[in-house]
Amino acid sequence: MFQSALRLIYPPRCVSCGEMVERDFALCATCWGQMDFISGLVCDCCGTPLPGEENGEPEYCDECLARPRPWSRGRAAVLYRDKARKLVLAFKHGDRTDLARPAADWMLRAARPILSPGMVVAPVPLHRWRMVTRRYNQSALLSQAIARNAGFTHWPDLLVRTRKTRVQDGMGAEERFANLAGALTVHPRYRERLRDRMVLLVDDVMTSGATLSAAADACLAAGADEVRVLVLARVAKAP
Template sequence: MVAVARFARHFGPVVDVLYPPRCPSCGVTIASQAGLCTDCWSSLEVPTPTENEVGAVPIYAATYYNETSRKLVLAYKHGGRIALARLLAQLVAARLPESQEGRAPPVLVPVPLHRWRLWQRGFNQAALLTHELARLGKGEPAVEALARHKRTPNLGGLGREARERVLTGTIRLNPARSARLAGRDVVLVDDVLTSGATSRACIAAMSEAGAASISVACFARVDQDHRLIHP
């Protein structure tokens, strides 16, 4: 890590000259390679704590899914801009509560991808966020705790009930990793929370391991007043 920091300090200015920093959302020139322009920062809509509760499961969302966050998600998830994982994770980390004194840090579990989807995309966007959150001191990663055993079609555009039907029986607990969740606080990590169907399927699977508590952390959350459809 020290070597990386030294490299960034010495060669960062050279990189900035060769590749001028641009806002990953709108493309305008910015001061550094990490971050957003002022306009895009100000356009992110952060949910209030009371808006972050869905049923009995706390939802920690960095922002609502609006035009700005949509562009970031598309660039990250479908545009191959995996370096954005650090920025998105920093925004999520700012919403997560601090670990209680005397309690073990939470276990961070990403929403799984089916192996064919992982092969097509080349990475699991939720797993990358999980690793970045771990680097930020927000918990211990358990990237193989869940597995998606059935390939499902793209859920974009489907309603809640349709998503529930498609996801039935597709996500299961990995028996070899279940002991890591027993008695621990668990945070399910995803990039976008849409209807909550995927999260509920993951929570149902993790509940079998005897987790002490389960919450959800995501970068963007689709809300009824923010009607963009997650692709």
């Protein structure tokens, strides 16, 4: 009765445009149609959409073939452009922490082929000074919701930043990799627990893959058996 009264006063609204929808934390039909959700054949390593049809064999994009990744498999929910880009930026810089809930659902849908029983979920960390200014780590909000919904163990502080890195906007791929080199490490409390475990690393956006590479390298150096990655948005062209 109370919930019904609340819905009459505060009906569910689209998380993007504010139009009324049937359920909480949903997109309206118009906004859903404007989102570049990734589906079909994708790069098995980073989730970039590829031309052609699935044939049961893993395929890889040119970027992952040219620069082998330290992680084994990866997926992305949306392409980082237009409507999706606006939502990611609102989530990351606009205090729209409510977007973590629907974003985690989109990510889990994309991640089904790479999920494995017993894996642990961990976010890419922020440096403590950046955490002070932003007040939350958007990747940690995503990883928390993903772990909860999938029934996996969540280690939100598995990785720590050993130094503050420069903001990577505008950097080329080589600059990004140099900027992140050695910037992440596994927290001492997890070094024994991580041994022989499979890790699902979660981040909001993948551009060059430099941040995820640094995170995966740190996990593998500490004894992780395998690392897979899951991001909300992938910077890439549509096939």
